[in-house]
Amino acid sequence: MGRPELIECAEYGVAELVTNALLHGEQPIWVRVRGTRDHPRVEVHDASRQPPILPGSEPLSDVGEDDLLLTFGRGLDIVARCSTAWGAQIEEDGKIVWFVPSTESHDDTPVPGVISGADGDRADRLEPSDLIEVEIRDASLGALNVCQNHTRELYREVRLLSLAHESRYPLAKSLASLFGSLDRLVRDGIDSHEVEAALARGQRTATLRVTVPRSTVASIDRFLELLDLADAFCREERLLSLARSREQRRFQEWFFGEFVRQQQGESPIPWAEAAEGRQSVS
Structure with missing residues (x-):
């Protein structure tokens, strides 16, 4: 795509989301790129409709080694620090966790994630x-x-x-x-x-x-x-x-x-x- 400055953060984010899907999601799992050339978006889909666990506000440096191993593939701190925007879309056949890779990680200011979905979007009862x-x-x-x-x-x-x-x-x-x-x-x-x-x-x-x-x-x-x-x-x-x-x-x-x-x-x-x-x- 001609966006080499995004590769490092994209790799970190994909590794975290695929690990998360393998450990806590359901098959089938797939990865793809959507969005635009200016704002490419990486999506990881799995068949579980369970929303992801949003990361805490504490810096990764404050997490002990044992705790970090327990949260690996579950917490989304890495994604929050390697993206300009990210979130999860809950759908009928599972969920898509997505992120827009950043040019560099921002450990001090993780981006908050947004969970959205079709639940509650039904139309009002019509005559x-x-x-x-x-x-x-x-x-x-x-x-x-x-x-x-x-x-x-x-x-x-x-x-x-x-x-x-x-x-x-x-x-x-x-x-x-x-x-x-x-x-x-x-x-x-x-x-x-x-x-x-x-x-x-x-x-x-x-x-x-x-x-x-x-x-x-x-x-x-x-x-x-x-x-x-x-x-x-x-x-x-x-x-x-x-x-x-x-x-x-x-x-x-x-x-x-x-x-x-x-x-x-x-x-x-x-x-x-x-x-x-x-x-x-x-």
């Missing part, structure tokens, strides 16, 4: 008149899984950017709210048991009925524009993640477009029919 049921006809289950993961990734990305560098990325906080509402649309609106049952029967496609707030549907056009913008940032390497493939983009435009179309009173269009139409146009 039936505020909801709309949409029929997603003959959706590709494989493409749907990719769509769900991509939406969740974008939500996580802008949320963590806003937590770590809100002053440098002033739009991140408002984008996190929009992306979060669409993430909940995909995550909460679809019956996961219905999808799992279809997969267990060997189905490659399924027709799903999704109930979502009308207010969320009104944001979809703006959301699709932001997906294109995010792709452009990824291609320009302004975001350290991959742009969507053409097939992923087509599926997402059809999937989210069905919410807009059916709210306007139009009939559902199956995925295969929509895909053939788009291919003929291109």
Whole structure:
């Protein structure tokens, strides 16, 4: 990445977080880099939803050798002293502990960590008149899984950017709210048991009925524009993640477009029919 000044602190932080995941987390465990070139973020994921133990305020020099051995791989003092921002994101499938490497360690002023997550972010109870049921006809289950993961990734990305560098990325906080509402649309609106049952029967496609707030549907056009913008940032390497493939983009435009179309009173269009139409146009 051309950021050699970050290597030492990045190595210390990764060693601590991976040790922590191996000793106290659950498989699977993975490590990756996200964020931007100016503010690269290292993420370590494990399948445990147990929040990490935040470090104490005492300097490492005040900790005895035996105590240091007991806290190795558990306390996050090293991460707090080798980063400009760090924290943990608690998710449905585990947690991600992340940090932004610093150019040098700061033993006297450890950075406080921030623990965040989806718990408590559920929408308020809505009246039936505020909801709309949409029929997603003959959706590709494989493409749907990719769509769900991509939406969740974008939500996580802008949320963590806003937590770590809100002053440098002033739009991140408002984008996190929009992306979060669409993430909940995909995550909460679809019956996961219905999808799992279809997969267990060997189905490659399924027709799903999704109930979502009308207010969320009104944001979809703006959301699709932001997906294109995010792709452009990824291609320009302004975001350290991959742009969507053409097939992923087509599926997402059809999937989210069905919410807009059916709210306007139009009939559902199956995925295969929509895909053939788009291919003929291109």
